[in-house]
Amino acid sequence: MNLIGTKWKPLILFHLLDGALRSGVLQKKIPGISNKMFTQTVRELEKDGLLTRKVFPVVPPRVEYQLSKRGQSLEDILRRLDAWGSQDGK
Amino acid sequence: MNLIGTKWKPLILFHLLDGALRSGVLQKKIPGISNKMFTQTVRELEKDGLLTRKVFPVVPPRVEYQLSKRGQSLEDILRRLDAWGSQDGK
DNA sequence: CTGTATCCTAGATGATACTG
DNA sequence: CAGTATCATCTAGGATACAG
Numbered sequence: 001m002n003l004i005g006t007k008w009k010p011l012i013l014f015h016l017l018d019g020a021l022r023s024g025v026l027q028k029k030i031p032g033i034s035n036k037m038f039t040q041t042v043r044e045l046e047k048d049g050l051l052t053r054k055v056f057p058v059v060p061p062r063v064e065y066q067l068s069k070r071g072q073s074l075e076d077i078l079r080r081l082d083a084w085g086s087q088d089g090k
Numbered sequence: 091m092n093l094i095g096t097k098w099k100p101l102i103l104f105h106l107l108d109g110a111l112r113s114g115v116l117q118k119k120i121p122g123i124s125n126k127m128f129t130q131t132v133r134e135l136e137k138d139g140l141l142t143r144k145v146f147p148v149v150p151p152r153v154e155y156q157l158s159k160r161g162q163s164l165e166d167i168l169r170r171l172d173a174w175g176s177q178d179g180k
Numbered sequence: 181c182t183g184t185a186t187c188c189t190a191g192a193t194g195a196t197a198c199t200g
Numbered sequence: 201c202a203g204t205a206t207c208a209t210c211t212a213g214g215a216t217a218c219a220g
């Protein structure tokens with residue numbers, strides 16, 4: 001489970017549960033993440049096949065991230081983690 | 091969710107789902123973990139209230155680890171992660 | 181807007197040796 | 201058997217500047 005054993009991966013995947021998001025929007029949803037880690041992490045997630053990266057050939061550039069089927073198979077776990085963290089956390 | 095956002099915490103907790111284990115036994119179930127990381131990690135889990143540490147005043151020393159109530163509240167998530175990792179992983 | 185390239189530091193982790 | 205201490209290493213991660 002190195003696929004999600006990271007500080008940011010679960011968070012990024014979680015925020016994509018409700019649909020595709022533009023790069024900038026997604027990044028803003030993850031307070032504290034640096035530009036570097038954001039790019040690096042989504043690339044790994046893409047490589048692991050958990051999400052897809054769609055580039056629109058327009059200017060200014062537009063890039064959207066979306067969960068892949070495999071990524072969606074984690075939905076249940078991600079939501080439970082979120083629930084656990086909210087309810088239990090404190 | 092820094093409580094489980096670690097390379098080893100989920101694994102340790104997972105192996106305790108079926109009951110308390112002696113220190114040595116538990117450690118053997120986690121291939122690759124160093125003695126240092128093992129001790130350090132269980133201490134953090136104890137501090138976070140996810141498991142309890144019971145010391146038996148005998149010789150040779152006997153120490154057992156067991157999930158706390160809070161730790162057990164993660165059972166569902168831990169098992170799903172395991173299932174996901176087995177089924178999907180590959 | 182999105183992403184890449186550097187530089188740099190703190191903390192994570194391993195190996196080893198040692199104590200009770 | 202269980203745990204601690206120390207030393208050395210590695211790498212995750214942030215800050216910044218730049219490119220398409």
